[in-house]
Amino acid sequence: MHNIAVHQQSFPVQPAQRFLVFRDMAIIAAAFLALSLFTPLYWLTDFAVMCILVLSFDLLYGYMGHLSFGHMLYFGAGAYMASLALLHLAPNPFLAILAGLVCGAALSAVVGFVVVRTSGAAFALVNLAFNQIGYWLALSGLQDYTHGEDGLPSSVEALWFLDFRQAPVAFGFMLVCLLLVFWLLKTLTASPYGIVVRSIKENEDRVKFLGYNTFRYKWLTFVISSTLAAFAGSLYALVKGFVAPSDVNPLENTRIIFSVLIGGAGNLYGALVGSVAFEMISNLLATTIARWEMILGLMLLALVFWFRRGITGYAYQLYLDRSYERLVKFAQGMGLSLRRQK
Amino acid sequence: MPDLISTSKLSKSFGGLVAVNRVDFQVPEGQVAGVIGPNGSGKTTLFNLLSGYFRPTAGSVRFLGKEVTDQPPYARVGMGMARTFQLVSVFNSLSVWENLVLSSFHRRQQGSRLGSFFFKPAREASTLADCRQALETVRLQDKAGVFTSELSYGDKRMLEIAIALSLQPKLLLLDEPLAGLSDHEIGEVLQLLHEVKDNFTLVIIEHKISKITDLVQRLSVMNEGSLICEGEPGAVLCDPNVRECYWGRETDAC
Numbered sequence: 001m002h003n004i005a006v007h008q009q010s011f012p013v014q015p016a017q018r019f020l021v022f023r024d025m026a027i028i029a030a031a032f033l034a035l036s037l038f039t040p041l042y043w044l045t046d047f048a049v050m051c052i053l054v055l056s057f058d059l060l061y062g063y064m065g066h067l068s069f070g071h072m073l074y075f076g077a078g079a080y081m082a083s084l085a086l087l088h089l090a091p092n093p094f095l096a097i098l099a100g101l102v103c104g105a106a107l108s109a110v111v112g113f114v115v116v117r118t119s120g121a122a123f124a125l126v127n128l129a130f131n132q133i134g135y136w137l138a139l140s141g142l143q144d145y146t147h148g149e150d151g152l153p154s155s156v157e158a159l160w161f162l163d164f165r166q167a168p169v170a171f172g173f174m175l176v177c178l179l180l181v182f183w184l185l186k187t188l189t190a191s192p193y194g195i196v197v198r199s200i201k202e203n204e205d206r207v208k209f210l211g212y213n214t215f216r217y218k219w220l221t222f223v224i225s226s227t228l229a230a231f232a233g234s235l236y237a238l239v240k241g242f243v244a245p246s247d248v249n250p251l252e253n254t255r256i257i258f259s260v261l262i263g264g265a266g267n268l269y270g271a272l273v274g275s276v277a278f279e280m281i282s283n284l285l286a287t288t289i290a291r292w293e294m295i296l297g298l299m300l301l302a303l304v305f306w307f308r309r310g311i312t313g314y315a316y317q318l319y320l321d322r323s324y325e326r327l328v329k330f331a332q333g334m335g336l337s338l339r340r341q342k
Numbered sequence: 343m344p345d346l347i348s349t350s351k352l353s354k355s356f357g358g359l360v361a362v363n364r365v366d367f368q369v370p371e372g373q374v375a376g377v378i379g380p381n382g383s384g385k386t387t388l389f390n391l392l393s394g395y396f397r398p399t400a401g402s403v404r405f406l407g408k409e410v411t412d413q414p415p416y417a418r419v420g421m422g423m424a425r426t427f428q429l430v431s432v433f434n435s436l437s438v439w440e441n442l443v444l445s446s447f448h449r450r451q452q453g454s455r456l457g458s459f460f461f462k463p464a465r466e467a468s469t470l471a472d473c474r475q476a477l478e479t480v481r482l483q484d485k486a487g488v489f490t491s492e493l494s495y496g497d498k499r500m501l502e503i504a505i506a507l508s509l510q511p512k513l514l515l516l517d518e519p520l521a522g523l524s525d526h527e528i529g530e531v532l533q534l535l536h537e538v539k540d541n542f543t544l545v546i547i548e549h550k551i552s553k554i555t556d557l558v559q560r561l562s563v564m565n566e567g568s569l570i571c572e573g574e575p576g577a578v579l580c581d582p583n584v585r586e587c588y589w590g591r592e593t594d595a596c
């Protein structure tokens with residue numbers, strides 16, 4: 001159409017490097033294996049599940065800019081549904097995971113239709129309201145199924161080599177699941193869809209003028225994020241063999257939000273670093289200090305005032321500053337002077 | 343030529359303020375139309391009604407022969423309407439090329455492309471080819487990898503126009519594309535508009551009338567929400583009513 005003669009100049013965008021995601025997956029696996037040298041395996045199994053949950057939250061909050069106080073609803077729904085499948089259908093782990101996924105997807109598809117109409121504070125609070133309802137259902141509304149406060153025990157049958165009672169097996173399985181989720185989210189966020197999600201964060205109205213029905217994309221992102229949370233929930237039910245209302249407790253959302261803030265939102269790595277850091281801190285502090293939540297409060301203050309972009313954001317900034325200094329030195333060596341912008 | 347877009351008794355009020363008042367506005371296909379008028383006369387509001395940003399208080403909008411008054415913005419874009427904003431509006435948190443993936447990918451996306459929409463890296467060559475072409479049109483190809491927040495205002499304006507062009511519109515609405523630009527940048531934008539104007543119908547709001555008189559074939563003048571005069575630019579600018587409201591006094595240029 002618009003054919004205008006211009007000089008053919010280099011296009012400074014590097015082509016996609018598809019293998020990079022596999023390099024990252026290898027690094028994650030290596031980091032977990034390194035941690036296993038001095039951390040109990042059952043801790044790391046929990047960490048991996050938490051990582052999945054926080055990764056799923058990062059898609060919604062970090063990428064699309066929608067802060068939810070109700071993400072635990074889907075974690076809990078997945079956990080309960082997986083346990084119910086184990087109890088009433090068959091003690092097969094894959095069936096349980098499937099049940100958890102279907103439950104999370106169906107629930108979030110319906111709830112999403114309502115919550116995605118809001119944004120900002122309203123979005124956070126409407127989600128909290130749904131989470132409260134879910135909590136109440138687990139405690140009393142559906143206690144015929146959930147056994148209320150007593151919780152729901154379940155057991156998985158060993159399938160081939162897959163015996164969740166063996167710590168290394170459970171850990172290995174969760175790690176593989178984590179890598180799969182990471183691959184999925186990394187791929188989704190690097191695709192054109194990922195750009196749409198990020199653009200909605202900045203200015204949803206403007207995206208509509210590029211021809212996107214933003215409601216659809218917000219709904220879809222909500223469903224993907226919630227379904228992955230339900231995935232984490234069903235994995236949790238498998239390794240714990242027990243689900244209780246505290247696993248749907250809306251207060252637990254602070255753990256997720258905390259983790260993503262500590263690590264840095266909107267880049268996936270932050271979610272991983274943040275959840276491991278948060279779990280480490282809370283596990284270690286809880287055994288040494290009686291009122292450890294107070295330390296968490298102080299950390300949150302530090303985050304808000306000094307490290308807005310979390311550990312990964314801070315590290316990236318350091319990296320940028322360093323490489324900028326290197327550039328300045330190099331230029332000076334060439335007899336040039338670069339002035340710092342901004 | 344049939345009208346590409348037309349309105350009938352289109353009105354919009356904000357509280358007691360009537361920003362657009364029973365406007366009948368038509369643009370025939372292929373035309374370059376200009377809209378002028380003093381500050382606050384309702385030009386931007388008219389664009390917002392045409393593009394679906396606001397629902398009109400009364401009246402209707404037809405586009406491509408179809409009634410679109412109740413269609414949301416994205417549906418109108420899908421039909422072939424693109425616009426820019428008075429205050430440049432691009433995505434500052436994305437890089438320049440990502441801005442263009444956003445606009446150019448969607449246009450090409452058909453059912454079979456769904457897989458690549460979700461699972462193919464946006465940096466894939468096929469997507470980037472479109473971006474490169476769009477950027478070359480506005481001569482920003484050297485800044486493809488830059489964060490949009492680091493662009494100058496003029497470059498952002500160029501990028502916004504490139505985004506609009508990459509939607510391959512049938513109708514392009516430009517809201518004061520020259521505002522806030524240096525003389526040099528104004529020259530570049532005008533040159534670009536001259537190059538591409540034959541590909542679509544163009545409606546342009548502009549304060550600097552002298553800059554666009556050789557671009558537009560027809561001028562519409564708004565004042566206090568109403569269209570007060572329409573026609574060939576030379577004649578419109580000599581109309582006593584227009585001179586009265588626009589310059590507030592009689593001048594003797596005509």
Ligand SMILES: Nc1ncnc2c1ncn2[C@@H]1O[C@H](COP(=O)(O)OP(=O)(O)OP(=O)(O)O)[C@@H](O)[C@H]1O
Pocket residue numbers: 356359361379380381382383384385386387388428
């Ligand atoms: N969203 C809104 N809410 C309330 N009033 C509005 C809104 N948008 C526009 N107005 C009012 O409507 C009137 C017309 O505004 P509009 O922006 O359409 O004028 P304009 O012709 O584009 O002016 P300018 O040349 O300054 O861009 C103004 O009085 C403005 O204050």
Ligand SMILES: [Mg+2]
Pocket residue numbers: 385386387428
């Ligand atoms: Mg205006």
